[in-house]
Amino acid sequence: MADINLKVRAAGFADRPGSATPGPGDAREPSWDIIELLFFAYRDFVGDPDVVLSKLAFGRAHHRVLHFVNRNPGIKVADLLGILNITKQSLGRVLKQLIDEGYVLQKEGAQDRRQRLLYVTAKGEALASKLASLQTQRITRALAELGPGAHEAARRFLIAMIDAENRDDVVRLIARGDHVRKQRA
Amino acid sequence: MADINLKVRAAGFADRPGSATPGPGDAREPSWDIIELLFFAYRDFVGDPDVVLSKLAFGRAHHRVLHFVNRNPGIKVADLLGILNITKQSLGRVLKQLIDEGYVLQKEGAQDRRQRLLYVTAKGEALASKLASLQTQRITRALAELGPGAHEAARRFLIAMIDAENRDDVVRLIARGDHVRKQRA
């Protein structure tokens, strides 16, 4: 789906300037490898679901919403906004489409009736699962190619890459998603 | 820059349905952890440069172009399009701005005078370095928190996540960038 032409003939091609001893603390050589690998890996990772989504006239925004509602049944709109880091106006349009087409529904909060708690429908869960399965295939294949410790290593690397302030929240969010009884309304 | 509220009171909270023995080959439990960690890690990773970019009225599109031109001095427009996976019309607008504001310049190809080879100016290299240093700080901090093998483990994981067909090209692209003599025109 995306091939890369590498016919770049660099005008000069001498040896590396200096081997750049990474002095502790101060400015280091940029981590070009990880920077670029993250770019390409993420590009392919989010590319898988795009094919399915485009058939439904949905985009990545819909995927993100559907994903987190599926993983966090009963999530409040405000919390979803916090996770996605977008404004309610942006969420509004996308969410409305998902609701209108029967992938997501809202229920009035039991304790607080101002809240509109979000749930996936059966249809929504089916789509979310389909998309997750595509991404899981890629992950499973990747981890299978590497050693047995690869899953844990990847986990720890990715967690360490998250803003320190958010890290605990994210880990808890993931853990809670794993324990929530899947329930649609 | 983006905190997450986790006040989601899931309506139900019983134990996990089944421990899901991952039978080889067939449909597995989704890799929720890696899926979500990739989302959050990437969000924070690209978030760092955004702050700097927005002051210059640039976006992520400018960052990507500047990054790959900086890393691949003398790159052809066509190759840049292949790497970014966008159309020339999309590139056009962004590239024009970078050129107009003196971050990038074009030179006619020596062998093939149809080509417009792209180079960063000193100003462009300074900005690219600044952005890369922000991302490098995050990566360096993350890897320092983990063991000594963490860099190699992250590398291998990310490479394995890339489409198999592109993998070799990407690895070569990164390696070549590391050896090219940095030269501005």
Added chain:
DNA sequence: AATTTATGTCAGCCATATTGACATATTCTC
């Protein structure tokens, strides 16, 4: 001379994000 290639550009469209203002219902607080 004719074709192909590399690039640029015009025009219009779409998706997704933003800000700001305002509306409504509900809950909380004094």
Added chain:
DNA sequence: GAGAATATGTCAATATGGCTGACATAAATT
């Protein structure tokens, strides 16, 4: 109970960064 704060929704305008299609130019290739 009145007033403030909260959760959500909505209207309007705007920006960014993608897209397609059509067309133009110059240079290389055949």
